[in-house]
Amino acid sequence: DTAVSQTPKYLVTQMGNDKSIKCEQNLGHDTMYWYKQDSKKFLKIMFSYNNKELIINETVPNRFSPKSPDKAHLNLHINSLELGDSAVYFCASSTPSRASYGYTFGSGTRLTVV
Amino acid sequence: AQRVTQPEKLLSVFKGAPVELKCNYSYSGSPELFWYVQYSRQRLQLLLRHISRESIKGFTADLNKGETSFHLKKPFAQEEDSAMYYCALKAETSYDKVIFGPGTSLSVIP
Numbered sequence: 001d002t003a004v005s006q007t008p009k010y011l012v013t014q015m016g017n018d019k020s021i022k023c024e025q026n027l028g029h030d031t032m033y034w035y036k037q038d039s040k041k042f043l044k045i046m047f048s049y050n051n052k053e054l055i056i057n058e059t060v061p062n063r064f065s066p067k068s069p070d071k072a073h074l075n076l077h078i079n080s081l082e083l084g085d086s087a088v089y090f091c092a093s094s095t096p097s098r099a100s101y102g103y104t105f106g107s108g109t110r111l112t113v114v
Numbered sequence: 115a116q117r118v119t120q121p122e123k124l125l126s127v128f129k130g131a132p133v134e135l136k137c138n139y140s141y142s143g144s145p146e147l148f149w150y151v152q153y154s155r156q157r158l159q160l161l162l163r164h165i166s167r168e169s170i171k172g173f174t175a176d177l178n179k180g181e182t183s184f185h186l187k188k189p190f191a192q193e194e195d196s197a198m199y200y201c202a203l204k205a206e207t208s209y210d211k212v213i214f215g216p217g218t219s220l221s222v223i224p
Contacts, residue, residue: 004157035214041198043158043214056211090158102148102160102202103212 003027006091006106013081014114021076021109023091030095031055032074033103034066037088049074081113116141118203118215126221127191135186135218137175137201145203147184148212149175152198161199162186171195191222 004025013019025032033056034046048056049068063079078085088110092103117140127133139145147164161170164177164184175186184201201215 041152041217041219043200043217045211045213048211092158102150102163103158104160105158107157 004091004093004104004106006089006109008109009107010110010112012112012114015081015083017081018077018079019081019111020078021089021091021111023074023076023106025072025091025093025104025106027093027104028095029093029104030071031093032068032071033092033094034074034076035090035092037090037108039087043090047074047076078111081111083113086111086113116145116203116205116213118201118213120199120201120215120218122218123216124219124221126223128223129193130190133188133191133195133220133222135199135201135220137184137186137215139182139184139201139203141182141203141205143206145205147175147177148202148204149173149184149186150200150202150214152200152217154197158200191220193222193224196220196222 006023031050033048035043037043046060047066051071052068065077068074088108090108091106094103119138121136149162150158151161152158162175173188177184198217198219200217202212204212
């Protein structure tokens with residue numbers, strides 16, 4: 001009964017391909033996020049959805065498109081993958097009314113573009 | 115704009131020695147501050163929240179608004195403390211957006 005689950009855990013793909021990462025949370029949280037952790041372990045927010053509505057959209061290439069079919073799911077689709085997209089992508093969730101309790105993170109998706 | 119800095123990218127201490135991981139922030143309002151920990155190839159986990167003033171796994175952190183710091187401390191380091199530690203800030207007005215510092219990798223030498 002994992003709280004925030006991401007699939008796949010590992011993804012190796014060639015440059016130019018299109019791929020998706022899925023995230024699901026069963027915590028009843030309202031808000032979900034995508035973070036990118038680069039090779040230097042730096043964490044940067046990419047997107048945030050609240051109840052299926054996009055609320056944070058940081059400076060991310062248009063090749064990245066999040067989709068939230070419902071508040072329990074937030075997927076990330078990446079078009080025309082580039083070498084620089086190689087990173088670990090973390091999904092997280094929280095609820096604004098209890099934001100002080102912090103985020104719950106998924107276990108990450110390690111994307112390797114070759 | 116909010117910013118979180120962690121001056122040490124790497125920190126090595128011997129087992130049993132005290133450890134302090136530094137965190138400074140810049141924000142003009144009243145932030146909420148957190149420490150997250152990431153053990154090797156695992157997910158990030160919330161370690162501490164400043165508002166709860168708790169001690170988790172022997173770690174404590176005190177918010178010093180005068181120095182805009184939120185340093186993480188433990189009196190006696192254990193080998194299992196080896197991990198990546200992130201300081202994080204949530205601004206009072208942002209819609210739940212949390213900014214993470216660059217992280218400090220702690221290595222406890224047996």
